[in-house]
Amino acid sequence: MKYNRILLLTVMLLSLAGLTGGCGFKDIDKRFFVVAIGIDPPAEGAKGYKVTLRLAVPSPKVEPGAAKSRVETIQATTIAEGVRLLKSHVDKELDFGHCKLLLFGEELVKKDFRAPMQWFARRRDIQSVAYVAIGKPDANSILNVEPSSERLPGNAIFLTFGHGGTESSYTLYTYLFDLLRRAGERGLDPILPIMRVENNGYVVTRLGLLDKSKLVTVLNPQETEMFNQIRYEFKKSTVAASFGGQNMVMSVDGISSKTKIVRTNEGYVLRLRLKIKGIFEEAPIGVYDQDWKKLEQTFNAQVEQEAERLLKKVQQAGVDPFGFGLKFRATHAGSEKTWKAWESIYPRLKFDVKANVIIEGSGIIR
Amino acid sequence: MLKRIESLFAESRDLTMHQLQNDEMSIEIAYIESLCDVSKVSDFILVPFTKQQQPFDEIVKVNPVYKPLDDPAKWTDTLLLGFVLIQVKGSIYKLDAARVIRNENPQTMVETVIMGPQIALSEDVIDSINIIRSRYPSPELATEERTVGTTSKTRVLLLYDKRSVDSNVLSMVRKRLERIMIPMITATGQLSRALGDRYTLFPTMIVTERPDRVCNSLQEGKIVLLLQGSMFAIIMPVTFYDFLSAVDDQFDSYWMTRTLLVLRYIAVLLTITLPALYVAIVSYNPELFRVQLTYSIAGSRAGVPYPSFIEVIIMLLMIEALVEASVRLPKYIGSTATTVGGLILGQAAQQAGLVSSIMIIVTSVVAISNFVIPINNMSMAIRFMKYPLIIMAIFFGIAGVTIGLFIYFVYLADLRSFGKPYFRIFSKTPSQSGDIGQVGQG
Structure with a gap:
């Protein structure tokens, strides 16, 4: 009795194999x-x-x-x-x-x-x-x-x-x-x-x-790098600034970028806060003794300018690779009207970019 | 008495019967010479009988080594177990004079460890009990004796710790022992088959030669069966975990033994699934490999004329034959077989374009992983498990392997070892720590 059942099961399985076998077999x-x-x-x-x-x-x-x-x-x-x-x-x-x-x-x-x-x-x-x-x-x-x-x-x-x-x-x-x-x-x-x-x-x-x-x-490549830093907080990158005619380049150790869409009196504003930490990769001799606060401010200004230029370029092209619209939809009521509103907001969106570059070291031991 | 015994036995030259006469009385003795220790016969019967310091019928009555035997139906069985039958003044006594030929000082051969007891159980149950009792000196250790096999009448000793044994399991074992109706039992494996392990895919009792494993099991409330003439003991009930834990695990470095335990599980999984996965991935889903591996397999397989499953079957046949041959061969030639088979055949098969180089690796992994399992009867059972999966892989690919594994898991989860759940991966059957002597003598 038990053997018969096992035999039957085997026959069934084998016939199933015959039916389905060979349809995907390719060495x-x-x-x-x-x-x-x-x-x-x-x-x-x-x-x-x-x-x-x-x-x-x-x-x-x-x-x-x-x-x-x-x-x-x-x-x-x-x-x-x-x-x-x-x-x-x-x-x-x-x-x-x-x-x-x-x-x-x-x-x-x-x-x-x-x-x-x-x-x-x-x-x-x-x-x-x-x-x-x-x-x-x-x-x-x-x-x-x-x-x-x-x-x-x-x-x-x-x-x-x-x-x-x-x-x-x-x-x-x-x-x-x-x-x-x-x-x-x-x-x-x-x-x-x-x-x-x-x-x-x-x-x-x-x-x-x-x-x-x-x-x-x-x-272009510079904008691509900036995009990578803002959107993906990509660490193996650099930030550069010129200071009194001299180029200074910092390799990035850590980035945090935060965006927020806020409503102000002058309409919607996109706030971008970039915090970049890094150490010098290219700097003139004697950078250790200079006032780093000043250097940081120069970096801040140039990074802000660069980021804003990128955001404006993207805005003018009429695309949204950063996903600001998605963020707007996520933080507002989920109706058709929200999307309609965003479509009219985005072309007129203002940007408020604040960078905070922190120099952590000069890259060499003094 | 003698005439009657003569009529009971077939013609056998070693059946010795004497009629002895001294001043007082005459006695009759009968024994099978080849089973008995002749010096014992002379020490206990011939010398006191002829010296006549004390009347022999009194000696027989007083000394407990002579036991009265009233039932004539038991004569033949008693003689065949090595007893001497004595007729003194109309009543019949038996005297144990058995001489058992056995291996002296047995060493562990099957289940070896590096640091740990090196002595194995003996082929004589009395010696085995000596070994076990000296390691387990507890008054709670109970031994029951039975005979199994309608012809062989093999002595079986049932050992358990009275305090911690599970009474349900014990009664189940007793019942099954009584039901065994096969003529010959010469090996413990036969006994475990007769006890219910015949068609199960996984063994539900451990066969071991290690007295330390036996003692640990006794302490955990398990039942141990010893068979006369075999140096292996059967332990039950067991879980899947028991088969994968070696005795070293209890005394070697803690972290390494835990790691080894995980490794053994991985090895079991590999040895079961790897050939099937090879067929499934190579022939159905090559995207599962990393791309680099895909190219190298595709490249090395380009010259192979047969589909992947023929390749797998060729290699597995070869390796199984190799393992089988190294078991069968005399020890001195054994190493030659492995060299010829392992090195030369493997290399040549690949160079001849019969199999791909990856297949050689798969085969060796399968073989080596299989040997990692500490208990031999589980290792044998696992050796078979890969074949049904290969068949599934040939016809259904990855899905087939998955379904096959699922079937195995369901089967394992359903399996019981003497009523106890079997598929425990990281624990043993819990021991019953009851009151003193919670089970009666059966």
């Missing part, structure tokens, strides 16, 4: 791993997209410069169709499970990036932690670069973004899930880093600010 060496996808607008006059895939060619040996990859480009009316067509160009199954970089061409993102973004979001095997960036001048040319230092295909990309490799205050990164959130949220607009090629390597120093559908403006 790792029969898969082509897509490292990066680039989406560009098509050549003149055509419709659809130009899809570029960078495929990793794995090898058991790991040596610098031994990374091999293969780049496939195709033009199709939709991305899905393009990828399906590309499958017939390669000998193994395409796998997007390790696709860590999603690139929009600059021309595409100037028009509309929503449709490709939707494809990225809906595709099951593209991970939400993939990095999204803008390729300049186009995505295709970036994917065609093979940095000579690469030990594994695509590794330079993974190390450029994220905190795994280099951590630069000019390199911001956006995950796919963050882009999706920003693209859908009212009061918070998308940002995407801009990638370009230099000397057979990647350079990411500028930040593109987008509205809900396209690229609006680009921040």
Whole structure:
């Protein structure tokens, strides 16, 4: 009796296995791993997209410069169709499970990036932690670069973004899930880093600010760093000021940035309080004996000026990458009217920036 | 008497029967020579009988080593256990003259420790009890004797601490012992199977050779079974934790032994899941690896002609054969097998492109982790657990492995060891600290 039941169970399980088995089984060496996808607008006059895939060619040996990859480009009316067509160009199954970089061409993102973004979001095997960036001048040319230092295909990309490799205050990164959130949220607009090629390597120093559908403006490296400091309190950065014709640079040990939207007699004001602590990295000899209070005040004034300029630039572009609108919505009644009100407040919003730079040391032992 | 005994036995040359005569009386003795110590027979029977300092019938009555035996139905059994039957003036007495061949000064071989008692239980129950009693000098230690096996009539001793034993467990063990109806019992494993461990995936009783483990268990209120002819004892009821705790854990450095305990659990988890996870990740969800590892596995697998599960099955077959061979081989050749198998086969299989280099690592981790488990019968049980999971992984991938593990956990949670919950990860079955002598003699 008991044996019969066990036998029955086994038969059932095995038949279930027969039914479902084989639908996902594909060995790792029969898969082509897509490292990066680039989406560009098509050549003149055509419709659809130009899809570029960078495929990793794995090898058991790991040596610098031994990374091999293969780049496939195709033009199709939709991305899905393009990828399906590309499958017939390669000998193994395409796998997007390790696709860590999603690139929009600059021309595409100037028009509309929503449709490709939707494809990225809906595709099951593209991970939400993939990095999204803008390729300049186009995505295709970036994917065609093979940095000579690469030990594994695509590794330079993974190390450029994220905190795994280099951590630069000019390199911001956006995950796919963050882009999706920003693209859908009212009061918070998308940002995407801009990638370009230099000397057979990647350079990411500028930040593109987008509205809900396209690229609006680009921040230069200094503004990008400031953005990183205000929005993300990024510590591995610097602040600079010139003091009587001499440049002084401080490396930052700690930042705290607080924003508050307050109502005053002259309308709404955004209060930004920046507290930056750091030690000198570049300073003239004898800085130890100078009056640090004065130096701090100079720093304060110049940081305030820089921050305000950034905030104004962003405001004039009509985007809100800082998420002030979201903050306003979060601290006010959750109705349609609040959002309407903010839409009229933001273009006229005034900024009140106060910086408090604290010099903690001269950087050397006296 | 002698004629009757002769008719009861099949023709056996070692059955010795004598009729002795002195001035006063004549007696008849019968014994099986090969089972008895002949010097005992002469010391207790022949010498006093022939010296005639005292009438022999009085000696037999006064000296307690001679026990009266009235029931003729028990004659054969008594003779077969090494007793001498004596007929004096119409009444029958038995005398224990058994000679047991056993291993002398046994050392622990299966469950070794570095610092700790090195002596193991003996193959003779009386010696074993001597070893245990001298380590557990408590008047509460009760021993009950039974025989199991319809043909083998093996002596089984039931040991427990009267004060702390759980009476429900005790009565359950007694009942199960009575129900055993198999002809031969020669090893403790057979007994534990007969007691209910036959089809369970995990053993519910510990088989051990260590007297210190036995004594600790007695103190915790567990029941110990000793079997004549086997140097292993059975301990019950036990929890999963008992199988993973070595005796060293009680006397080595506290923090390291806790760490080792965690390590053993990790090892168990690894040895069960790793081959299945390899199949599942390599063939279904390669995105679970870090990208660097993905490429190196993909690269090293590129030359492998078979799908991942064939690769896993080849390697596991090889390693199981290797382990089995090193058990079966004589000790002197044993190390050759491991060298040939471990070093040469592994390296060659990878170079020949039959398996990937990661698979070699997986196989060795599986084998080594398996040996971390201190109790051998659990180690054997765990060795099997990976195969059902591999089958699940082949057909259902990661989801299959998860479901398989879930089934194992549910099964473990459902499992009882003599009515006591089994799946305790960090504690033992609580001991019953009742009044003096809370259970009666069964």
